[in-house]
Amino acid sequence: MEEEWLWGWDPTPGIVSVWAEPDGRAFVWRRLPESGELVRDDLRFRPWILLASLEDLAHLGPRLAPERPERPETPERLAKHEASDERRAPDARRMGTSPLVTYQELDGPGTLRYIVRADDGRALARAVLHGAGRRVGRALEHLRELGPDRVFVLPPEEQYLMASGRTYFRDLAFDQLRRMQFDLETTGLDPDRDRIFLIALRDPEGRTEVLQAHDEGASGEADLVRRFMAFVHACDPDVIENHNLHGFDLPFLAARAQALEVPLTLGRGGGPGLRKRPAARGASLGRGGAEGRDALRRMRYTVPGREMIDSMDAVRRHDFSARDLPGHGLKAVARHFGLAGPSREHISGAHVYEVFRRDPERVLRYARDDVTEAAGVARLLGGAAFALARMAPRRYERLADAGPATGVLDPLLVRAYLRAGAALPVxxxxxxxxxxxxxxxxxxxxxxxxxxxxxxxxxxxxxxxxxxxxxxxxxxxxxxxxxxxxxxxxxxxxxxxxxxxxxxxxxxxxxxxxxxxxxxxxxxxxxxxxxxxxxxxxxxxxxxxxxxxxxxxxxxxxxxxxxxxxxxxxxxxxxxxxxxxxxxxxxxxxxxxxxxxxxxxxxxxxxxxxxxxxxxxxxxxxxxxxxxxxxxxxGVAFRSSRAEPFGEDFLRRALRALLAGHVAGVREAYVATVGALRRRGISTYDVAARVRLTKSSAQYASTRLQRRELSYEAVLSSGRTAWTSGEHVRVYRATGGRAALLPDPDAEENPERDGASRIDDPRDYDVDYYVRLLRDTFAARLSRALSPEDFAAAFADPEQLSLFDASLTHARPVLNVLRDPLSNRT
Known part of the structure; x- marks a missing residue:
């Protein structure tokens, strides 16, 4: 029983994708472990929900019946259900009656104690909503309006997986999945006015290819999207992935395909287009305005038969526990893990199209490197989500971005209780x-x-x-x-x-x-x-x-x-x-x-x-x-996504000297950084902070008179009057205390500091402010390692030296014991 709680009980091997519809149809794609052949099973299952009582179904009268005890479902029995359902459906239509709703009362004290099933999940939901509407005296549109203490409902795929005891990837290794990576290159970040001009691809065998638009008009872009669809169907991947796939590539592709009236056929079955599902982290388009696009941030796209995996999720999950990454962007992660080759092409994201117009071969190399690194990051960090899909009754792509408590443990617990026939608590x-x-x-x-x-x-x-x-x-x-x-x-x-x-x-x-x-x-x-x-x-x-x-x-x-x-x-x-x-x-x-x-x-x-x-x-x-x-x-004292890069660079140099016992070396790092600031030898990028705008433009406008904030003032000073909550920007303090926006902010990737990104480097930052920031914020993090006298000497202003300055030649770091664990005294 405990093994079933953890792994499920159906031994069907090689499931690589599951798609289910509310009407009781389930489509299961399996890759046979021995041959690698892909097969599809078209099955029927009975959609179900959990209710606290049968009160809202009493109106069904004799069409609500207790469920007959049955043996656990097997693939053979599911196939028989499909045949009997096909025979029964015409009779039900002829009689003008609703499909039979059955119920099973679960054991124990839990509140959610009735599992009710029907041949069609939509009809079941309508029946419950009809009864609940009569009870409360108003029309209800969705089951969630009943509240979690009265109803529990899951997406159709999870209903199917929980009922069948199946899980993904039994007897398959990670490398047996056919995985394809793609990456869009666009003329800008707004799909309303920008377009796709290039798509880099890596097929499941590891070959890279770059598709280009044949011209700059709509017809060229539409043809590019169609050729991309043809590539997907030709290599038939189980998994489509990229870094920031759900934050940029898929939503941008969906928006452009809709504008061009090109059907998106990324799935293995069903009609064209992308389906939406709710998610904690989703699309991040609309940085140029359009407040209504905030809703996109809480949804992701999905298709039948393939799993859409964003390697950004694996990076975030890794860094949550390891806290060792310099950033979450693809380039930073690839460098950190040694996945970037010595000849890796670097171009700042905002300048890719500009570089393409004068040096297309450079961009082609850059794009190929992107999909190659995305594949490397996905394989290096994606194994945990793959293994979780062997346990939890959820789609692989949902487990890739799920939290471990409510996203993994909760489905395991629910499945265990239902398998045991036990009522669930609310x-x-x-x-x-x-x-x-x-x-x-x-x-x-x-x-x-x-x-x-x-x-x-x-x-x-x-x-x-x-x-x-x-x-x-x-x-x-x-x-x-x-x-x-x-x-x-x-x-x-x-x-x-x-x-x-x-x-x-x-x-x-x-x-x-x-x-x-x-x-x-x-x-x-x-x-x-x-x-x-x-x-x-x-x-x-x-x-x-x-x-x-x-x-x-x-x-x-x-x-x-x-x-x-x-x-x-x-x-x-x-x-x-x-x-x-x-x-x-x-x-x-x-x-x-x-x-x-x-x-x-x-x-x-x-x-x-x-x-x-x-x-x-x-x-x-x-x-x-x-x-x-x-x-x-x-810790955030030494690593923070909001910290100015020049300060973190100083800290690393100073810490190496400090930990070697070389306090004079700490002084040298400080003097060198102050000197670089004063002669403006540090780039604007390195003094800018990457911040997240937590207020929408409307929210900030309502509080601006009471309190002005640097990040929002920087956006306004750039000429923008609208932005979305959640957008990332790079801001800095310019001369005269002005708030300024870095000309080349890139929300998801740190801009690469190459020739292209320095074209518009204004170097107009407030030097005195950043010298104070260096001492009062970054140098202060070393204060506990030095005596007060040595700290003052190490971080004295290089231009205001005194005849009585202390020498650091013999200075050494200190250790301050705060508490004796044996006496428990401070």
């Missing part, structure tokens, strides 16, 4: 009990040397397992069972991955499965504590986990300190500490192993790394210098 409001925060200790600030990190693997889920702490309303114990299975099976997946050759498809599959399991396991505690947001939330259970976590962390810290180390920072992810000069790596590993034996049996402490030095600034804000390799920065 979301409950909080009883006012606050959720206690996770344990976090800062023991010292400043610079320490010889650093060790001891990692507590999934502390809170481990404590849930250790002490059987689960949500009170989960009477079947599904959440704990899922966590338990996932932890054990993740260990098995990690072991299998290590046993496979590096770079092999088998190793990649096992690593992806391990990553997916970690995502789900680590979301269990958050699911538990999300009062009123998740179906089985239980803040009291979450607080008990937190209490146990504090006990374990306190024990861990005391035992480490008793072994002569200096604790720096500790939280639920692990502990950083400094060891004495006399310690060898063997000693470091030994004390971690010794302390690990003192912890509860299901809590695992592991040696996770060693570093030459660490700057501890604030909780979860620190810099690490490995013995070998690049600087590691954590």
């Amino acid at each position: 979301h409950q409001s909080s009883d006012g009990t606050p959720h206690q925060g996770a344990a976090l200790h800062l023991f010292a600030t400043g610079v320490a040397r010889r650093i060790v990190k001891a990692d507590v693997a999934s502390l809170y889920p481990s404590l849930m397992r250790q002490y059987a702490i689960g949500p009170e309303r989960d009477r079947l114990g599904v959440l704990l069972a899922l966590v338990d299975r996932l932890v054990e099976q993740r260990l098995g997946a990690k072991a299998k991955a290590r046993a496979c050759p590096p770079g092999s498809a088998e190793r990649y599959t096992h690593e992806a499965l391990s990553a997916a399991m970690k995502i789900v396991v680590n979301s269990a505690y958050g699911y538990l504590g999300a009062a009123s947001l998740t179906r089985f939330a239980d803040v009291h259970a979450a607080n008990e986990v937190t209490r146990r976590g504090r006990e374990v962390l306190d024990l861990l810290c005391r035992e480490l300190a008793a072994r002569g180390v200096t604790l720096l920072e500790a939280d639920t992810d692990g502990v950083y500490f400094a060891v004495p000069e006399s310690f060898t790596e063997t000693d470091e590993r030994r004390i971690v192993a010794e302390v690990a034996t003192l912890l509860p049996s299901k809590v695992h402490l592991e040696f996770d790394g060693r570093y030459a030095a660490m700057l501890s600034h604030e909780p979860k804000n620190y810099a690490l210098q490995p013995y070998d390799g690049a600087l590691v920065l954590r």
Whole structure:
């Protein structure tokens, strides 16, 4: 039963896409694992919804009947249903009656206790809405108007997958899917006035091709779109993907195809066009105005038979946990992971068409590089979503952008309850009990040397397992069972991955499965504590986990300190500490192993790394210098998408010197940066901040008289009077304190600093302002590592030197111990 809760129960292999209609038709595309052949199954299923009572269906009279007990559905039985439905439909039409609605009462105390089914989901919804409208005395248009405490309904594909017990990709490896990448190059960002002039493509075999419009008119663009459709059908991919696919490429393509009256036939079945589905992150068009386009930000496009995957989702998911990316744009990610070749062509996004007109070959190379890197990023980071689709009863493309709690755990829990015939609870409001925060200790600030990190693997889920702490309303114990299975099976997946050759498809599959399991396991505690947001939330259970976590962390810290180390920072992810000069790596590993034996049996402490030095600034804000390799920065103090690049560049140079004990080198980095600012040797791009406009133009206009804000004033100063909420822009403070907009903002990709992007670099920034910002904001983040005298000397104005300036020749970083873990005194 627990294996079914986690993986489903239907063993059908090779499902690569599922499409279902509300009328009970389901289309399943399968790629046979042995031959790679693609087959399509056309099936029938009975759409269903969950209700708290049958009151709203009482008007059906004898057409509402209890469901006869039946064996679980199999492909053979589903095929029989299809044949019997075809025979029965004419009789129903002849009699002028509605299709039969059946119900099953589920067991247990849950509120949603009736599962009702019909041959047609639309007819079922109409029947419920008709009855509910009579009950409330007004017409209702959508089931969600009944409220979540009365009804629960899913998209047709999820209804089908939950009822059938099927999941995607059984017996398939990631590389067995046919994946195609495409990338549009356009004359601008607004589909109302700009057009597509080039489409780069990478087919499932890895060949790249670039399609160009034959002329600059509508006919040339329309022909380009038609040739793109022909390419898609010729290579017949299971997956269509790109970086920022849903934020730009698909919505722009849809808008242009509609304007050109060219049918989009990206799907494998059904009519032309793209269907819309709601999403947390969606299209981001309309930056030039058109307030109504804000609605696009919460939808994505989908088609039958193919999965639309945006590698931006995988990048965001990776960076949420790793926090190691310099940005989320394709170029930055590809560089970070070594996917960009040495001859990679760079062109600023806003200048691509301009460059194309004078040097088309350069743009062709650039476009080919884009789709090649998009494929590389998708394969490197996309394995977790692929593996999640093996578990959760949702379309692959929905799991790629789903949150792990409501997007993955909730479908698993719902499927488990329905499989067990158990009634589901509804979301409950909080009883006012606050959720206690996770344990976090800062023991010292400043610079320490010889650093060790001891990692507590999934502390809170481990404590849930250790002490059987689960949500009170989960009477079947599904959440704990899922966590338990996932932890054990993740260990098995990690072991299998290590046993496979590096770079092999088998190793990649096992690593992806391990990553997916970690995502789900680590979301269990958050699911538990999300009062009123998740179906089985239980803040009291979450607080008990937190209490146990504090006990374990306190024990861990005391035992480490008793072994002569200096604790720096500790939280639920692990502990950083400094060891004495006399310690060898063997000693470091030994004390971690010794302390690990003192912890509860299901809590695992592991040696996770060693570093030459660490700057501890604030909780979860620190810099690490490995013995070998690049600087590691954590926390918004050292890495922020809003930070000006010149300041972060200064910080990296200063930190390398600081962690090497070379305080005079910190001074050199500061003097060099101040000098570059004063002679305007730093580009405008590097002093500009990338900000998100959270207010629409109308909202800002209503508050502008009371408070003026730099980012909005910068947009207005550029001549724009309208923008959309959520748009990203680069702004800076120009001479005279003016707010200014960078001429080359690119909402999703950081502009590349090549010759093209420097054409309009005004270099008119307010030098004095940025010198103050350098000292008061960026240099201030090093203050805890220096004595007050050394800090003042390191960051004294280079043009205002005094005869009494202190020498930094013998200055050294300092470490300030804030708390003794043994005495628990501050």
